[in-house]
Amino acid sequence: MTTADAGRETGTFKVKRGLADMLRGGVIMDVVDAQQAKIAEDAGAVSVMALERVPADIRREGGVARMSDPALIEGIQQAVTIPVMAKARIGHFAEAQVLQALGVDYVDESEVLTPADEAYHIDKWAFTVPFVCGATNLGEALRRLSEGAAMIRSKGEAGTGNIVEAVRHLRSIVGDIRRLTQADSAELYGWAKELRAPIGLVQEIAETGSLPVPLFCAGGIATPADASLVMQLGAEAVFVGSGIFKSEDPARRARAIVEATTHFADAEYVAKVSRGLGEAMRGEELSELGERLADRGW
Amino acid sequence: MVEEPAATVGVLALQGDVLEHEAALREVGAAVRRVRRPSDLAGIEGLVLPGGESTTLSKLLDSSGLFAPIAEAVAEGLPTFGTCAGLILLAAKVEDGRPDQRSFAALDCTVRRNGYGPQRFSFEGVAEPVDALLGAETGPLPAVFIRAPLVTEVWGDAEVLAREGQDGGGAPVVLRQRQVLGATFHPELTSDRRVHRLFMDMVRAAAGRSPGAR
Numbered sequence: 001m002t003t004a005d006a007g008r009e010t011g012t013f014k015v016k017r018g019l020a021d022m023l024r025g026g027v028i029m030d031v032v033d034a035q036q037a038k039i040a041e042d043a044g045a046v047s048v049m050a051l052e053r054v055p056a057d058i059r060r061e062g063g064v065a066r067m068s069d070p071a072l073i074e075g076i077q078q079a080v081t082i083p084v085m086a087k088a089r090i091g092h093f094a095e096a097q098v099l100q101a102l103g104v105d106y107v108d109e110s111e112v113l114t115p116a117d118e119a120y121h122i123d124k125w126a127f128t129v130p131f132v133c134g135a136t137n138l139g140e141a142l143r144r145l146s147e148g149a150a151m152i153r154s155k156g157e158a159g160t161g162n163i164v165e166a167v168r169h170l171r172s173i174v175g176d177i178r179r180l181t182q183a184d185s186a187e188l189y190g191w192a193k194e195l196r197a198p199i200g201l202v203q204e205i206a207e208t209g210s211l212p213v214p215l216f217c218a219g220g221i222a223t224p225a226d227a228s229l230v231m232q233l234g235a236e237a238v239f240v241g242s243g244i245f246k247s248e249d250p251a252r253r254a255r256a257i258v259e260a261t262t263h264f265a266d267a268e269y270v271a272k273v274s275r276g277l278g279e280a281m282r283g284e285e286l287s288e289l290g291e292r293l294a295d296r297g298w
Numbered sequence: 299m300v301e302e303p304a305a306t307v308g309v310l311a312l313q314g315d316v317l318e319h320e321a322a323l324r325e326v327g328a329a330v331r332r333v334r335r336p337s338d339l340a341g342i343e344g345l346v347l348p349g350g351e352s353t354t355l356s357k358l359l360d361s362s363g364l365f366a367p368i369a370e371a372v373a374e375g376l377p378t379f380g381t382c383a384g385l386i387l388l389a390a391k392v393e394d395g396r397p398d399q400r401s402f403a404a405l406d407c408t409v410r411r412n413g414y415g416p417q418r419f420s421f422e423g424v425a426e427p428v429d430a431l432l433g434a435e436t437g438p439l440p441a442v443f444i445r446a447p448l449v450t451e452v453w454g455d456a457e458v459l460a461r462e463g464q465d466g467g468g469a470p471v472v473l474r475q476r477q478v479l480g481a482t483f484h485p486e487l488t489s490d491r492r493v494h495r496l497f498m499d500m501v502r503a504a505a506g507r508s509p510g511a512r
Contacts, residue, residue: 008421009421010418010421015417018315018487019445021318022349023351025311025313026313026351081394081411082353083445103415104416130417262334266335
């Protein structure tokens with residue numbers, strides 16, 4: 001939704017996507033309260049993501065995971081100067097409306113929370129606040145874009161500290177983009193059908209070789225080398241959830257992941273910041289998981 | 299006639315909208331180099347500080363060992379252009395920043411971070427040139443403001459080149475002080491290249507090169 005006032009037009013796609021552009025090369029950290037937000041900002045996070053429990057706790061404790069308490073979100077907004085994102089449940093447009101009213105800078109329509117609608121994601125064009133959505137493959141990413149998302153993050157498997165799913169999803173998205181650029185114009189219609197995505201977006205990507213919005217990576221990043229890995233695979237920034245505040249020394253690990261994301265291609269630098277960080281989060285073997293969060297959304 | 303090699307402009311590539319600046323600079327005839335470590339500064343004739351998060355950039359400038367050499371180069375007259383967060387890094391005074399936030403203090407102005415409010419108040423608007431350097435007669439510049447800083451005070455040697463709004467009655471949005479240029483909005487996100495052209499003119503003049511094709 002765009003509104004114009006005194007020659008100022010808010011909520012345009014350029015403005016929504018623009019903030020995602022400004023976050024490139026940075027780290028967005030999950031936080032549950034103002035104190036964690038402060039630690040994240042001190043470490044050099046480009047943004048913080050407010051949620052009621054980090055994914056590892058949601059996974060362990062079960063129950064319905066919802067949008068954070070507005071008082072906690074406001075506390076976080078007051079504690080930091082960097083952009084504050086917050087999660088809404090898939091399809092829960094009323095939570096998203098509340099988050100917009102609170103003045104959060106980005107809404108994450110997230111599979112980490114318990115979905116509110118089994119059929120429809122939020123119509124994100126109806127909002128002034130921009131949205132980020134998760135995707136496990138290119139088709140899912142394009143469906144979210146067609147609904148108005150201004151940033152895509154590969155989903156990975158949140159709360160596991162295991163990078164394997166993030167790598168799978170990122171490789172799938174980046175690989176299919178590469179294959180699209182090789183397809184001829186007739187084949188693109190087949191691709192659109194296979195991806196279950198609008199032909200216009202498929203043609204645009206075949207032409208440009210990239211998504212029309214930044215592609216970030218989430219779900220399982222726990223070490224500086226994990227961040228370097230996904231940046232080298234084509235992510236433009238990283239989301240870190242449980243990986244920081246479930247580790248032994250969150251402040252130090254957060255700083256190291258920030259530096260490794262910036263200097264991702266410089267292995268000596270990544271080695272330097274990886275030394276002596278204490279224990280990483282313990283993490284989970286994927287075969288031992290019950291429900292996969294990444295399967296939520298479609 | 300032998301063509302002069304393109305001037306090399308560095309783009310600080312720690313975080314932010316580096317790609318858009320690189321594309322804009324190439325369009326106006328620059329050779330571009332990403333700056334991530336001190337050795338990348340050798341031989342550049344201009345430097346761009348992109349949009350991003352100024353607190354993050356400030357920390358990464360320190361940890362990468364870039365703060366001191368860039369401060370020195372800017373003080374010695376290296377043409378430098380900052381947009382949004384880049385402008386905050388150049389401003390003499392920052393309001394609502396973090397106490398540990400670093401600045402090159404090369405533009406005599408005060409900026410308030412997120413001076414227009416949170417993201418829902420980010421907007422597309424215009425910047426009206428008020429100085430011939432940006433072509434006052436060629437009409438307003440399209441301007442994308444994203445959680446933009448607000449210039450609240452300008453003094454000393456800083457000149458205002460453009461102001462926000464059709465009538466040019468709004469806050470200063472493009473400032474210049476000798477070899478330093480700053481914009482509170484993102485000219486790299488639009489296709490109007492007047493601000494980047496002006497910067498390249500500054501780069502070529504400082505290097506004693508002939509003015510480029512405009």
